[in-house]
Amino acid sequence: MSAGVELDHVTVRFGQFTAVEDATLDIKGGEFFSFLGPSGCGKTTILRTVSGFLDPSQGRVRIGGQDMTGIGPNKRPTALIFQNLALFPLMTVADNITYGLRVRGMPKAERMKRAGELLDLIALPDQGNKLVSELSGGQKQRVAIARALAVQPKVLLLDEPLSALDLKLRQHMRTELRAIQQQVGITFIYITHDQGEALTMSDRIAVMSDGVIQQVSDGKNVYDHPDTPFVASFVGENNPFAGKVTQADSSFAVVETAHGALRGRNPKGLKAGDKAILFVRPESFVLGEGAPDATIHAETISSAFEGNATHVFLKGATKKEITVTVGRHGGAKIPSQGERAAIHYAPEMGIVLPEGKMARE
């Protein structure tokens, strides 16, 4: 029932503006695949190209191996869930869900039977006769999913469908979406700017910036082994330290930064003299002195207690402060405001990447 989606050198231009540049991807059948990026990065354009509302300026989209060029959105084996859901306000819940079947000419009795099954799937049994306006936000969400699933698409496309929900419901719907995906077994392509959503639900993630796909990998890899400074700074919190590489070998590099020489992994094979940025995540820092090329001394600006952890903010060399996340179990003494503190990290928790564009704060 599921089908893979291939993007083959897809470029989409609007006049002078290039929204998506040379995207090549192979999304496998049955995969939960997310496009993650800030607004305006081209992820929605990709979704609209796959669903058929936009034609690529160059390149091809293939679904289940079949070239989709010239095939309209009403003829593609995809179903789209809109950001604002776009449920039909004048139809009942059941009529909404079965609209795709109605336009295909399915008889009413059969349609209503199918509506019942789908209402069971989304845990809204016997709500078919209600109007959409009588439902809560989460219920509308599920009706939109059922409406899209009713036409038995091979690929379900989701355009930030959870963004309108409040935090608790959003977290609940994440689990639910993932469960539904595993139950129906079709390909899900999910668009989001929320890294939490992308990391918790997806099999694989494509991180996008300015129309260019930066990295395609599973969530853990994207977090631990970012390919570009953009990915490192966009996915999760990160502390960047810019500078020049002074010595490097195949596994480690030392960067001369405003905080002194600091060491980190060197996955991109940088050489001495290259401009680079070292990234260290807040939770990778530990209070106290460590190895000299993995220790930073800085003045404490403030700290924020957050229950399970405490964030300590230190004065950085640039405007941006250094964030250190201290877990509760260590029992470490949190430095007070104005105090000069030492922090260190394990060199393998630092990553040295070639200089490049970072995510805007």
Place this chain on the structure above:
Amino acid sequence: MSSRFVVFLIPIVVIAIFWVMAKSEKKLAHDPTHKSFFERNGTVLGVSFILLVAFWTLFLVVLPYLYMVVESFHPKLPFNQRGGEKDVLTLEQYKSFFVTPTDGSWNVNHMGAFVFTIITSVAVTALNFAICYPLAYYMAQAGTAQKVRLIMLALIVPYWVNEILRAFSLRLLLASKGLINQALMGMGLTEKPLDFMAMDVGLYVGLSYAYLLVMIFPLYNAIESLDKNQIEAARDLGAPWWKIHRDVVIPYAKPGIASGCTMVFMLAAGSLAAPQFLGGPSTLWFTSIVYDFFFQAFNWPRGAAYAFILLAACIAFVMLMLRLFKVSLGETIK
């Protein structure tokens, strides 16, 4: 008490009603901090508001119509006999629509004109809708802002030309030696010129054109607020274009459609200039008959009665249509 005297009692009643409304506003409001009408505006301003609104309602809305209603129930009398013993309430003016007063036969002529007027107005409304819906849809959903502005301009500018000039230019186009007939004959499509005027083509075109804007703007307004995603969602679910219109756009725009159709129908049925200039020689429009009673025969009572027959029929027809298409009257004026 003369029935005309009733007319002069009404101002007092209307002012009293407004007064009571202003006074009871505070009691009816559920919000305890709500200030009453006089507290908000002061006594002087409040009283002048009431008097002004009462004047407007009375002298510009209620009284003229009321006078006509009263008139329609009186016989036609020379001025010096008005208010005399012959001036009684009567239904004879309404009866004369159905039965000719002189010989007692059915008044086929007037009833025929009445039916023709209603049917033609319905047809004009339908034609107008068919022309305006695609245009309104394009303007509201499909067109770029620049093109929409251009279309708006093209729609509005022709209405700067006065109605008589527009009607006569259409006549010139449709005349037997007019441009269209010349072109048709030149292309060898017809041998003799077609008599468009006798076929009422001019009437249909003229009336549709005259009320184009009245139809297009309610439609445009209604369709414009439709979320584009709804159209895309229907398309994505597999609906071909005509099903998208049938299931999503038209149901959503129904109040606007009802509003546009109602106005065009009412205006067409009550129009005077276009049918007179563009109707065929044997075309008898009902408002022309009403006009003739007022200004040719000086029979105001009968003219008033005919006008009310038309008004009542139009309102009844519109109400029936609204009921049929399940639109409430309130929705059409949103």
